[in-house]
Amino acid sequence: MYCKIWQYSRIQKITLKTKSIKTTIMSTETLLKPEEVALEYQNFMQDVQKKVTINIALKDLEDLKAANYKLCFAKKVADKAYTVVWQSYDNYLFNNKFSWVPVYELFGSNIFESDIRVEVSTNVQQIQLGETSTLNSAGILEDPITAGPKTLFTLNNDYGSIHPGVNQLSTGINGETISTPIYVAEDAVVSGKTELKPVEKILVWFEQNIETSTMFSTSRSREVEIDLTNTNEASYIYENQEWKKQ
Numbered sequence: 580m581y582c583k584i585w586q587y588s589r590i591q592k593i594t595l596k597t598k599s600i601k602t603t604i605m606s607t608e609t610l611l612k613p614e615e616v617a618l619e620y621q622n623f624m625q626d627v628q629k630k631v632t633i634n635i636a637l638k639d640l641e642d643l644k645a646a647n648y649k650l651c652f653a654k655k656v657a658d659k660a661y662t663v664v665w666q667s668y669d670n671y672l673f674n675n676k677f678s679w680v681p682v683y684e685l686f687g688s689n690i691f692e693s694d695i696r697v698e699v700s701t702n703v704q705q706i707q708l709g710e711t712s713t714l715n716s717a718g719i720l721e722d723p724i725t726a727g728p729k730t731l732f733t734l735n736n737d738y739g740s741i742h743p744g745v746n747q748l749s750t751g752i753n754g755e756t757i758s759t760p761i762y763v764a765e766d767a768v769v770s771g772k773t774e775l776k777p778v779e780k781i782l783v784w785f786e787q788n789i790e791t792s793t794m795f796s797t798s799r800s801r802e803v804e805i806d807l808t809n810t811n812e813a814s815y816i817y818e819n820q821e822w823k824k825q
Contacts (some may be wrong), residue, residue, distance in 0.1 A: 580729065589721070590733055590804045593622075598739050599664060605755035607636075608670045609626055611686070615700065616738075619695055624680050626679055627677070627680055628678055628680050628811065629674070629678060629679055629680075629779060629807045629811055629812075630678040630811065630813075631677050631679070631781065631805055631807070631812070631813050631815070632674065632675070632676050632677060632782070632812075632813070632814040632815070632825075633650065633671075633674075633675040633677065633752075633783060633813070633814075633815055633816075634673060634674055634814070634815070634816040634817070634825065635650075635671065635672075635673055635675070635774060635816070635817045635818075636674070636761050636816065636817065636818035636819070637673065638680040638780075638819075639680075639745070639817055639818060639819070639820065640671075640672070641674060643785055646787065647669070647787055647788075648786060648787055648801075649669050649671075649785065649787070649789060650666040650667065650668045650669075650671040650675065650783070651664050651665075651666070651667045651668075651670060651782075651783070651784050651785065651789060651799075652664070652665045652666045652667075652751070652753050652781055652782070652783055652784050653665050653761070653763075653781060653782040654679070654747060654755075654762070654777065654778075654780075654781055654782075655777070655779075655780035655781065656761065656762040656776065656777055656778060657731075657774075657775070657776045657778065657780075658774060658795070659764075659765075660710035660765070661760070661782050661795075662691070662762055662764075662794055662795065662796065663697060663757060663761055663762055663763055663766060663792060663793070663795070664789055664790065664791055664792060664793045664794075664795065665737050665747070665758045665760070665761050665791070666749060666751050666759065666791050667786075667789055667790055667814075668751065668753065669753050669791075670722070670752070670753060671752055673818035674681075675752040676752060677749065677750070677752055678749065678750045678753060679747060679748060679749040679750070680748055681708065681747075681777070681789055682747065682748035682758070683705075683706050683707065683708075683745055683746065683747055683748075683777065683790075684704060684705055684745070684747075684758060685703070685704045685705075685712050685720060685723075685732065685734060685744070685745060685746075685747065686699045686700075686701050686702070686703045686704070686705065686720070686736075686743075686745070686760075686765055686777070687699075687700055687701035687704045687718075687720065687738075687741040687742065687743060687744060688701075688741070688742040688744050688747075689742070690699050690742065690743070691742045691763050691764065691765050691766075691794060691796075692794060693754075693794055693796045693797070694791045694793065694794070694795065695793070695794060696793055696794070697744065697760045697763055697789060697793075697794060699760075700718075700741075701714065701718060701719070701720050702719060702720050703718040703720070703742070703746065704721070704722065706723045706732045707723070707732065708730060708731060708732055709725060709726075709727060709729040709730075709731075709732070710723035710724065710725055710727065710728055710732050710733070710748040711723060711724055711725075711726040711727045711728065711729070711732065711733040711734075711735050711772075712724075712732070712733075712734060712735065713734075713735040713736075714734060714735070714736050714737060714738045714741060715737050715738065716737050716738060717738075718738050727774070728774070729818060730776060731770045731772050731774050731775055731776035731777075732774075732775055733740075733772055733773065733775070734768075734772065734773045734775065735772050736768060736769070736770050736771055736772070736773060737770060737791065738770070739769060739770060740767040740769055741767055741768060742763050742764045742766075742767050742768070743762075743763075743764050743768060743773050743775060744760055744762060744763040744764070745760065745761050745762040745775055745777065745816070746758045746759060746760050746761065747761045747777065752815075756785045758793060759792055760792050761777070761781060762775070763794055765796055777808070778808070779807045779808045780804055780805065780806050780807070780808065781801065781804070781805050781807070782789055782799060782802055782803070782805075783803050783804075783805060784799040784801050784802035784803070786799065786800075786801070786802065801817075801820070802822075803815060
């Protein structure tokens with residue numbers, strides 16, 4: 580499984596590639612100081628952050644806890660089915676906040692199998708929308724270049740059969756910011772280009788005996804799909820075993 584805490588040094592590397600900072604550098608013709616980079620990054624992330632609030636009625640909370648259910652999240656990629664548990668939590672309470680930003684990583688896996696955790700087979704490469712990374716003949720993901728549509732990123736596969744995978748940065752209900760898989764293709768792709776377009780839709784549900792980064796290929800129960808395409812925040816409550824928008 581691929582899972583790590585996001586470090587500030589990695590964030591610095593990403594911020595230097597953002598449009599807002601490029602514009603500032605070009606207009607002033609000076610390099611930004613580290614504290615200015617951090618401020619630009621914070622402002623940028625506030626603008627693009629998506630956030631959901633999940634409330635759970637007290638009676639339902641008691642029942643879910645007693646039966647050892649976990650609160651789970653999954654993220655949409657293109658028009659594909661949800662395939663990976665982005666995050667799962669057993670320490671949820673009455674009020675739970677989950678958020679994410681468009682910070683992505685690309686990887687390849689040799690396997691997709693339901694009910695096991697994601698196995699990352701290649702190196703992991705940071706990538707942004709509008710970029711392309713090549714998986715070369717040796718099976719190494721190369722540094723991305725600016726190429727392709729600006730609403731997605733592209734895997735240029737010179738290697739052969741591989742399951743493309745995507746990580747995304749999220750901040751969980753426990754306040755931990757971490758990059759974990761949101762997607763692994765159920766079917767392997769062969770040589771050529773594969774476009775990957777993250778969509779601002781998430782699936783939220785309760786399930787027993789499941790962990791973060793577990794792959795799945797069947798529909799979930801006790802679920803709700805939340806669409807944040809045209810908004811940055813949404814709030815839902817789970818009450819009497821039903822989801823309601825607040």
